[in-house]
Amino acid sequence: EAPAAQAAFNTPGEKGEKYQFQTEVARLMNIVINSLYKTPEIFLRELISNGSDALDKIRFKSLTDPTALESNPNLNVTIALHKDQRVITITDTGIGMTKEDLQKNLGTIAKSGTSEFLDTLSGDKADMDLIGKFGVGFYSVFLVADKVRVTSKNNNDDQYIWESTAVDDFTIAKDPAGNTLGRGTQIAIHLKEDQDQYLEDARIKELVTKYSEFINFPIYLRQTKTKEVEPEPVAKETKDDDDEEAVVEEAKDDDTKEKAEPVIVAYEEDDLMNSNKPIWIRDPKTVTEVEYQEFYPVLTREPGAKAMAHSHFKAEGDVDFKAIMYIPSVAPKDLLQRVDSVHRNVKLYVKRVFITDDFPDILPRWLSFLKVVVDAEDAPLNVSRETVQSNKGIKAISKHIIKKLFDLLKTLSQDEERYAGFIKEFGTSLKLGALEDKSNVKKISRLLRYRSSDSDKYTSLESYVSRMKKGQKDIFYFTGANVDEIKQSPFVESLLARGYEVLYMDDPVDEIVLTHLGAFEGKSFQNVGKSDLNLGDENEAEANKELETKFLPLLDWMQATLLNDVEKVRVSKRLTTSPAALVANDFGWTANMERLMEGQAKQNKDQGMHQFMKNQKKIFEINPGHPLVLGMLERASKDPEGFENDKQFQEMTRILYDITLVRSGYALKEGVKSFAGRVENMLRVNLNVDTNAEAIYDAPKAEPRDQEEVQAEIDEREDILDADEKKPGTMTAEELNKMLKEFTDSTNPPMPGKKAVPGGRKAEVNVDDIVAKLEAELDLEDVETPKETVHDEL
Numbered sequence: 161e162a163p164a165a166q167a168a169f170n171t172p173g174e175k176g177e178k179y180q181f182q183t184e185v186a187r188l189m190n191i192v193i194n195s196l197y198k199t200p201e202i203f204l205r206e207l208i209s210n211g212s213d214a215l216d217k218i219r220f221k222s223l224t225d226p227t228a229l230e231s232n233p234n235l236n237v238t239i240a241l242h243k244d245q246r247v248i249t250i251t252d253t254g255i256g257m258t259k260e261d262l263q264k265n266l267g268t269i270a271k272s273g274t275s276e277f278l279d280t281l282s283g284d285k286a287d288m289d290l291i292g293k294f295g296v297g298f299y300s301v302f303l304v305a306d307k308v309r310v311t312s313k314n315n316n317d318d319q320y321i322w323e324s325t326a327v328d329d330f331t332i333a334k335d336p337a338g339n340t341l342g343r344g345t346q347i348a349i350h351l352k353e354d355q356d357q358y359l360e361d362a363r364i365k366e367l368v369t370k371y372s373e374f375i376n377f378p379i380y381l382r383q384t385k386t387k388e389v390e391p392e393p394v395a396k397e398t399k400d401d402d403d404e405e406a407v408v409e410e411a412k413d414d415d416t417k418e419k420a421e422p423v424i425v426a427y428e429e430d431d432l433m434n435s436n437k438p439i440w441i442r443d444p445k446t447v448t449e450v451e452y453q454e455f456y457p458v459l460t461r462e463p464g465a466k467a468m469a470h471s472h473f474k475a476e477g478d479v480d481f482k483a484i485m486y487i488p489s490v491a492p493k494d495l496l497q498r499v500d501s502v503h504r505n506v507k508l509y510v511k512r513v514f515i516t517d518d519f520p521d522i523l524p525r526w527l528s529f530l531k532v533v534v535d536a537e538d539a540p541l542n543v544s545r546e547t548v549q550s551n552k553g554i555k556a557i558s559k560h561i562i563k564k565l566f567d568l569l570k571t572l573s574q575d576e577e578r579y580a581g582f583i584k585e586f587g588t589s590l591k592l593g594a595l596e597d598k599s600n601v602k603k604i605s606r607l608l609r610y611r612s613s614d615s616d617k618y619t620s621l622e623s624y625v626s627r628m629k630k631g632q633k634d635i636f637y638f639t640g641a642n643v644d645e646i647k648q649s650p651f652v653e654s655l656l657a658r659g660y661e662v663l664y665m666d667d668p669v670d671e672i673v674l675t676h677l678g679a680f681e682g683k684s685f686q687n688v689g690k691s692d693l694n695l696g697d698e699n700e701a702e703a704n705k706e707l708e709t710k711f712l713p714l715l716d717w718m719q720a721t722l723l724n725d726v727e728k729v730r731v732s733k734r735l736t737t738s739p740a741a742l743v744a745n746d747f748g749w750t751a752n753m754e755r756l757m758e759g760q761a762k763q764n765k766d767q768g769m770h771q772f773m774k775n776q777k778k779i780f781e782i783n784p785g786h787p788l789v790l791g792m793l794e795r796a797s798k799d800p801e802g803f804e805n806d807k808q809f810q811e812m813t814r815i816l817y818d819i820t821l822v823r824s825g826y827a828l829k830e831g832v833k834s835f836a837g838r839v840e841n842m843l844r845v846n847l848n849v850d851t852n853a854e855a856i857y858d859a860p861k862a863e864p865r866d867q868e869e870v871q872a873e874i875d876e877r878e879d880i881l882d883a884d885e886k887k888p889g890t891m892t893a894e895e896l897n898k899m900l901k902e903f904t905d906s907t908n909p910p911m912p913g914k915k916a917v918p919g920g921r922k923a924e925v926n927v928d929d930i931v932a933k934l935e936a937e938l939d940l941e942d943v944e945t946p947k948e949t950v951h952d953e954l
């Protein structure tokens with residue numbers, strides 16, 4: 161039972177030692193107060209959570225030190241309202257704080273990264289919502305309080321009082337009343353003028369139900385009640401004011417002993433406000449969906465957070481335990497960056513006693529998004545960061561959670577729409593799992609989903625395989641910044657024209673994952689942008705040989721022109737409407753990979769390997785059915801020996817190469833200028849203009865200004881400044897920050913994973929216009945090759 165509140169602030173705080181708040185605390189308090197003023201009620205949730213944490217700590221300690229609870233065997237939180245003084249007290253019988261703890265915990269912020277976090281808050285509304293999710297802790301008390309006093313008793317120290325009005329500093333003094341708490345912490349809150357609602361029993365009950373129903377310790381509301389009792393025949397005993405027992409309101413003096421009337425007695429009683437049975441140890445049949453959803457934000461300490469799916473299970477075997485596992489409804493923004501930090505996503509209890517949530521490796525990295533509560537019947541209690549990996553019990557728990565997760569995902573995947581939601585949020589996590597979790601790679605690959613040419617919906621690899629065409633040996637895919645870009649790629653066109661299905665990989669990691677997986681159920685993954693495309697068509701090789709012979713003169717001429725740029729030139733079997741394409745050899749980078757690595761290289765500053773890979777030569781493929789190519793073939797065939805003299809052909813080939821680079825998603829190797837120069841040259845030839853003639857221009861030199869004019873302007877400016885009392889610029893710090901942020905956002909290179917605008921395209925080039933020009937150049941009227949014949953030829 162909590163002792164009566166020492167609610168009155170009658171020991172002047174000035175008597176204690178004065179301390180300054182750490183700068184971060186002052187900043188945090190300001191932000192909390194300015195951003196959360198609309199929901200001051202959360203202070204109660206935060207303080208009850210702190211009390212619950214303190215109770216967890218003493219209970220855990222008592223497992224190894226049986227004397228720990230002697231100072232007070234009860235474990236609970238009691239809230240009392242003192243209307244006359246406008247004070248609420250929240251008392252827990254938790255571990256309590258020593259003088260040093262008070263100074264450190266309620267004057268500094270130990271959490272690493274807080275300062276950085278505060279720096280990121282720019283002041284706009286979305287950021288302010290963040291702070292609510294961050295867990296604002298103790299300092300939220302100043303949303304409702306103008307004065308706060310924390311009285312605390314830890315087993316290792318005397319009882320101390322911390323007091324503050326939130327302005328700059330706080331005081332700490334030894335409690336002159338001595339040890340009244342036994343053990344624990346009492347927070348007395350003197351409410352601000354407009355916060356009277358928190359003096360109402362009903363309001364407090366409402367808030368406890370709303371926020372703290374699942375707290376694992378009883379939360380009481382101390383209430384003053386009255387009852388009628390038979391008056392005692394003897395004179396009443398005098399009661400001490402401080403005594404929490406009954407205060408007797410005496411019956412009228414003129415009562416006689418014969419006419420004994422009942423006496424109204426006021427007494428205090430603690431009403432239990434939370435149901436107190438941990439939801440995870442209940443039989444799943446008795447837990448409603450609403451209860452699961454309500455428990456989730458309590459478990460994660462993320463107010464307002466929702467779960468996408470959950471699984472409540474019991475395991476027996478090496479370790480007996482009960483657990484609830486949740487998949488959040490949305491992925492955190494920094495899903496992949498977070499995998500390396502400690503996420504405290506598995507809370508371990510042993511027989512209802514909270515042990516720890518500080519397991520760095522209990523689950524593989526890709527599962528860092530899961531939120532789990534585990535209650536084991538029997539697990540060693542000394543599990544700590546150091547021993548967790550080698551602990552057999554923990555290993556068994558981890559294995560079981562993963563197994564249950566696969567069950568959950570399997571069930572989820574049967575509902576197409578819900579599963580699409582999961583893929584959207586956590587698809588990247590699955591891919592990370594495919595890369596890293598060797599023992600589960602098979603299961604994970606079955607859970608992957610991709611967009612494809614088959615429909616607008618996601619497809620599994622399994623169903624892709626079921627739709628494969630006759631003779632098709634490989635799973636075809638292509639990568640790009642987004643589905644639209646992929647669809648328009650020359651690499652995809654012929655496959656689609658021939659009725660093959662292509663998987664569209666628009667996540668930067670896709671290519672790495674598929675290269676890593678290599679195959680699915682014996683079918684290899686084939687990037688259709690790479691050299692070795694095999695459609696599994698047997699007549700193809702023969703037809704291709706014939707084509708190579710027919711196009712030999714053109715292939716030779718092109719090869720000679722592009723000697724330094726491409727590995728080789730060959731006839732393509734993958735093109736329908738584009739004249740040419742560039743493909744990476746099997747070890748080289750596709751355009752997508754090049755972009756991805758470009759971003760990485762910028763971050764890592766490791767340029768050596770990057771340049772090596774980037775400079776790997778590509779294969780230039782020409783479309784044997786394209787009129788432009790046929791026109792060029794005709795030209796090369798007319799005079800096979802005349803290559804050296806046909807400068808115009810060489811220019812055209814280079815232009816074709818450049819536009820192919822762009823079309824295939826690569827960056828122009830020599831930059832835009834030389835490419836533009838070539839196109840311009842071709843226009844000149846088209847117009848019969850001398851290619852060497854220089855532009856005539858008249859550039860009149862700018863003259864310096866008159867000295868008098870300059871002086872007059874200076875004088876005028878000074879006059880204005882004087883009038884303005886030489887005020888500095890009126891831009892506020894906030895505006896300045898915003899401007900700086902916009903500036904850096906616009907200049908920073910896109911990060912991999914961010915689906916950025918494809919890098920490398922230095923200029924908007926209208927390829928079709930140029931192709932048209934080239935065709936005009938070749939005078940293609942007399943070459944007849946209807947496009948329909950292309951496939952037959954192949």
Ligand SMILES: Nc1ncnc2c1ncn2[C@@H]1O[C@H](COP(=O)(O)OP(=O)(O)OP(=O)(O)O)[C@@H](O)[C@H]1O
Pocket residue numbers: 206210211214252254255256257265266294295296297298299344345
């Ligand atoms: N009732 C309490 N009993 C014992 N210690 C407490 C109590 N309230 C706060 N503390 C101590 O003060 C520290 C700071 O509390 P605060 O609420 O500001 O942050 P937090 O609880 O660590 O984090 P957050 O509330 O943001 O999750 C706590 O970590 C704890 O050590």
